[in-house]
Amino acid sequence: MTTTTPLPPKTERPPAVRRxxxxxxxxxxxxxxxxxxxxxxxxxxxxxxxxxxxxxLCTAMVAVGICLAWGRGGLLTLGQGVFFGLGxxxxxxxxxxxxxxxxxxxDFMQLYGSATELPWWWRPFANPVFAxxxxxxxxxxxxxxxxxxxxxRRVKGAYFAILSQALxxxxxxxxxxxxxxxxxxxGLTDIQGFFxxxxxxxxxxxxxxxxxxxxxxxxxxxxxxLLHSRxxxxxxxxxxxxxxxxxxxxxxxxxxxxxxxVAAGMAGLAGALFVPAVGIISPALVGIVPSIELxxxxxxxxxxxxxxxxxxxxxxxxxxTALSEEFPAGWTYFxxxxxxxxxxxxxxGLASLAAVVKRGRAGRRLAGDTx
Amino acid sequence: MTVILGQxxxxxxxxxxxxxxxxxxxLTFxxxxxxxxxxGEFIMAGAYTTYVLQKSISSAGMSLLVALPVAFVVSGAxxxxxxxxxxxxxxxxxxxxxxxxxxxxxxxxxLARDIFGAPNVQTRAPDVLTGNITVVGGDDPLTFANSRLFxxxxxxxxxxxxxxxxxxxxxxxxxxxxxxxxxxxxxxGISTARVDRTAFFIGSxxxxxxxxxxxxxxxxxxxxxxxxxxxxxxxxVVGGIGQLRGSVIVAFVLGALQxxxxxxxxxxxxxxxxxxxxVAFLQWRPQGLYTLRxxxxx
Numbered sequence: 001m002t003t004t005t006p007l008p009p010k011t012e013r014p015p016a017v018r019r020x021x022x023x024x025x026x027x028x029x030x031x032x033x034x035x036x037x038x039x040x041x042x043x044x045x046x047x048x049x050x051x052x053x054x055x056x057l058c059t060a061m062v063a064v065g066i067c068l069a070w071g072r073g074g075l076l077t078l079g080q081g082v083f084f085g086l087g088x089x090x091x092x093x094x095x096x097x098x099x100x101x102x103x104x105x106x107d108f109m110q111l112y113g114s115a116t117e118l119p120w121w122w123r124p125f126a127n128p129v130f131a132x133x134x135x136x137x138x139x140x141x142x143x144x145x146x147x148x149x150x151x152x153r154r155v156k157g158a159y160f161a162i163l164s165q166a167l168x169x170x171x172x173x174x175x176x177x178x179x180x181x182x183x184x185x186x187g188l189t190d191i192q193g194f195f196x197x198x199x200x201x202x203x204x205x206x207x208x209x210x211x212x213x214x215x216x217x218x219x220x221x222x223x224x225x226l227l228h229s230r231x232x233x234x235x236x237x238x239x240x241x242x243x244x245x246x247x248x249x250x251x252x253x254x255x256x257x258x259x260x261x262v263a264a265g266m267a268g269l270a271g272a273l274f275v276p277a278v279g280i281i282s283p284a285l286v287g288i289v290p291s292i293e294l295x296x297x298x299x300x301x302x303x304x305x306x307x308x309x310x311x312x313x314x315x316x317x318x319x320x321t322a323l324s325e326e327f328p329a330g331w332t333y334f335x336x337x338x339x340x341x342x343x344x345x346x347x348x349g350l351a352s353l354a355a356v357v358k359r360g361r362a363g364r365r366l367a368g369d370t371x
Numbered sequence: 372m373t374v375i376l377g378q379x380x381x382x383x384x385x386x387x388x389x390x391x392x393x394x395x396x397x398l399t400f401x402x403x404x405x406x407x408x409x410x411g412e413f414i415m416a417g418a419y420t421t422y423v424l425q426k427s428i429s430s431a432g433m434s435l436l437v438a439l440p441v442a443f444v445v446s447g448a449x450x451x452x453x454x455x456x457x458x459x460x461x462x463x464x465x466x467x468x469x470x471x472x473x474x475x476x477x478x479x480x481x482l483a484r485d486i487f488g489a490p491n492v493q494t495r496a497p498d499v500l501t502g503n504i505t506v507v508g509g510d511d512p513l514t515f516a517n518s519r520l521f522x523x524x525x526x527x528x529x530x531x532x533x534x535x536x537x538x539x540x541x542x543x544x545x546x547x548x549x550x551x552x553x554x555x556x557x558x559x560g561i562s563t564a565r566v567d568r569t570a571f572f573i574g575s576x577x578x579x580x581x582x583x584x585x586x587x588x589x590x591x592x593x594x595x596x597x598x599x600x601x602x603x604x605x606x607x608v609v610g611g612i613g614q615l616r617g618s619v620i621v622a623f624v625l626g627a628l629q630x631x632x633x634x635x636x637x638x639x640x641x642x643x644x645x646x647x648x649x650v651a652f653l654q655w656r657p658q659g660l661y662t663l664r665x666x667x668x669x
Contacts, residue, residue, distance in 0.1 A: 076466045149650055153657040158406050158465055162604045163650065169601045170646045177639020288601070292473055299470065332481040339474025343467045344457055 026224065029307065030217070037213040047202045054209040054277040056317040057216050061270035063298040063313035064219045064306065065263030070295065071303035072227060073259040074239030079164035080267045080294050082171045083139035085286030087268030089175075090138055091275045092188035093122055094131030099192050107190070108183045119181045128195065132272070139268030140261050147260040151253035156242075165288055172287035187282025194276040208276045215273060216310075219266055223306055226262070235259055267294075293320075296335070300342045302351025312349060373513040376506075378634050379627065384519035386626025387526040391584055392599050393606040393618050394529055395577030399450075401550050401613020402570040405458055405468040410603070411596025412479035413449055413575045417442035417582020418591040419487060425494050432497035435583065442579035450575020454568050462567075476596065483593040491590035500587060518587040525584050529577060534615055536573070546570050550613050609649055611659030621660060 041053055062080050069075045096106040097118070105118065118126075125131045146167070150160060175182045183189070197204040226232055237245045238252045245252050275281050284290070294313070301312015316338070324331040342349060346356070396410050421438040428434035453475060461468045500521050503514040537543035545566045548556040557563050585595065606625060610617030628648060632641035656662075 074466075076469070078469075146650070149654060153654050155653050155657050158400075158404075158469065159608050159653075159657075161466060161469055162406070162601075162608050163653075166601050166605055166646055166649070170643045173642045174639045177637055288597070292470070295470065329481055329485060333478055336474040336476075336478035336481070339477070340457065340471050343471045343474075344461060347464065347467060 030221070033220075034217055037217065038210065041213075042206065042209070047205060050209050051205055051277065052318075052321060053314075054205075054212045055274065056314045057209075057212045058270045058274040058277060059294060059297060059317045060310045060313040061216050061219055061273070062267045062294045063301075063309040064216075064223050065266035066295055066298040067303060067306050067309035068223055068226065068235075068266075069259045069263040071298065071305070071309060072232065072239065073235045073256055075256055075260055076161040076295070077164045077260065077263065078161050078288070078291050078295060079166075079168040079171075080263070081168045081286040081288070081291035083143060083264040083267035084271035084274070084290075084294070085171060085175070085281065085283075086139040086142060086271065087135040088271030088275050088281035088285070089182070089188065090125060090131055090134040090268075091272035092191060092281045093125040094128060095191045095193060095275065096188055097122070097126045098128075098195075106188075108186070108188075109180065122181070135272035136265045136268050139264040139271075143261045143264030144257065147257045148253070151256045151260075154253075165291070168286065168288050168291045172283040175283040175286070183282070185283060187280060187284070188275075189280045189282070191275060191279045199276055199279060205277075208273075212273045212277060215269060219269070220306060220310065223262075223266075227306070231255070231258065293335075296339055296342070298349075300338055300349055302349030304348065305351035308349050308351025312351075373507055373511050376513055378630055380515055380519070382627030382630035383623060384516075384523060384626070385629055386623035387519070387523040388581075388584065388588065388599075389602055389606055389626055390526045390619060390622035391522065391529060391581035392578070393603040393610075393622055394526075394533060394615075395574035395581070396603050397574075397607050397610070397613065397615065397618045398533070398546075398577070399571055399574035400607055402546060402574070403458065403462045403567055404612070405462050405465050406472070406604070407450075407453075407458070407575075408469055408473040408600065409453060409476040409479060410472075410575070410578050411598075411600035412476045412483075413446040413578035413596075414582040414585065414599065415479070415483060415591070415593065415596045416446045416449055417579030418586050418595060419483060419582075420445050420579065421583050421586045422487070422492055422494050422591055430497075431495045432499065434494075435497055435500075438583045439580060442583045443576035444579075446579025446582065447572040447576030450578070451568050451572040453575075454571040458571070459564065459567060480593045480596070487593075489593065491592035491595075493590055494586045496587050522584045522587060525580070529580060530615070530619055533573075533577070537615070542566075542569060605646075605649055607659075609652060609659055611661040614659065614661040617659055617661040 037057075042050060045053060062084055066077070066080060069077050100106045105116075109118075125134065150163060155163065175187070176185050178184070192199055194204065194208065197207070199205065199208070227235075234245065234250060234255050235258075238250075238255045242252045245255070271281065274285075293316070297313030297316035298309040299312070300316055301310065302308025320331065320335070323334060346352065348356070392410075392414060395413075396407065399405065399407050399410070417438075420442040421435065424438045424441060425431065425434045428437060453472070457471055457475070458468055461471060496518055500518045502517050504517060504520065505512055505514050507513040535543075537547060545556070545561050546569075548559070548561055549563050549566050549570075553563055556566075585591075585599075589595070602625070606618055606622050609625070610619075610621040625645065629641055629645055632644050636644070653659075
């Protein structure tokens, strides 16, 4: 039941030059983003700030998926933390095993248990290829199984949102419960190496940042291609009128499933890269609260716009660090207000601000315009 | 045998708590098809109301009795305010309501933290409710906690009161009319806006009552609402939106399931298994146990 915004009335055809300029705009924007990420930020920011930016960029990767699933597909997934966590834990498990060296157990297992060998489901993660593949494929597989159950039976809207939220809660509770094999509340901490590179070394931290920035740009490009394809059109059509799409002979369940699975894969990749950037993955990063925080970044920036969602996620993550250190209580009020203002009064997010203002003016000019 | 009966009673008492929490939510969800994430914080408001009343009323039994109506009004007023300020602007966009009310819930939690402090607080239960009733004596005794029995009675009373209100009073007729067909109710001369606000008042008030009940079984803290709200949502999803009998049956079934699974596995594994069971159930009945018959294609 998403309201569609009608296009503003066309007044004049743009001149050919302007049309060509408009066609080149995405490419130009992409180039500017690449320049800022690869040249501007490393030059302007200290190593510490660059590390923080790497963390924000990981949330932006999740936001790309949320833009796809929620902004374009209308699937409000409040459980992206699960996929973020699956990717993060897959990566962290491999790095813990690698840190411990052959024959040794990760430190927390020696601390908690009488365990003398790795649990069976940890063992495959010793293989780096398996672990890296699992960071993306595991979340996608979980999303595919769950999504096909949910979408085929036409469970949707609020039902879907609540189920995805329950999934996040159950996942976090399960992780805490399995202390001996998952590290419990602490999670997997103190990760030192990244495929043979020492993460304490600032040079290697910089490399991790560059990898993250490159992956983010790649995901944005991928999402853009997807959204501008036939599939992208279909996704919006399903969001706006699922029944009509069904009558046209498509299966909306498949359309939604693809968006959900791709978003899960992006969140998994983000979780995997978050681990070397921050050195920890824990249940506190995958439960209900972080899952909703991931959504709010995209909502504030503009859920339906890739640029809006990405910038919103980075901005909100930055604001959280900046404000919550200084005023922990104030930040919570501010965050609550952000939710309310962004969703109640500016549903398109900041990305729609220009359009809203323009429409407001047009509305004043044309009396009786109901938009 | 007593072990099984004991487990069964635990399940029923979990179900009673779930039911009390879900009851008001079911009303507001069914009424406006909006999801109120701040419902958990209305529960918290009810619990803190009990705490504050106990500071001024020395008798624990008396303060509990006073707390029930006062918490109903306090939480109900909060709900009506929320409806008036935000929700009525949003009811064509139910998914956005979910996130907006989550924002409200964040702010209410922080407000509670600022007023009462972050650590949990406790209330004294009345002496009558602290003991146990021994149902079967002997070497292998079966005892029921009085507080749990009280909550069970409270849940039953709330269900009876709500269903009588919905069935017999003019207000109840109007609420049912709006739930079944909002447009038709509107053209029949029912002020849907006023019905919405009243339904929100009652639903949120019931959250306050649930909050009073929760003070008997656990600590009171700023995050107490978040911990229970997801389970309450699941009750409604499985029971069917706006279906009272669905919520009643499902609350007790989920409570029993949770209790049995916790007994045979661990708490955390039980949570995951309950969720799996719910997804499996939705394969069978995607719209929940009971559905409102409509001609809508969706």
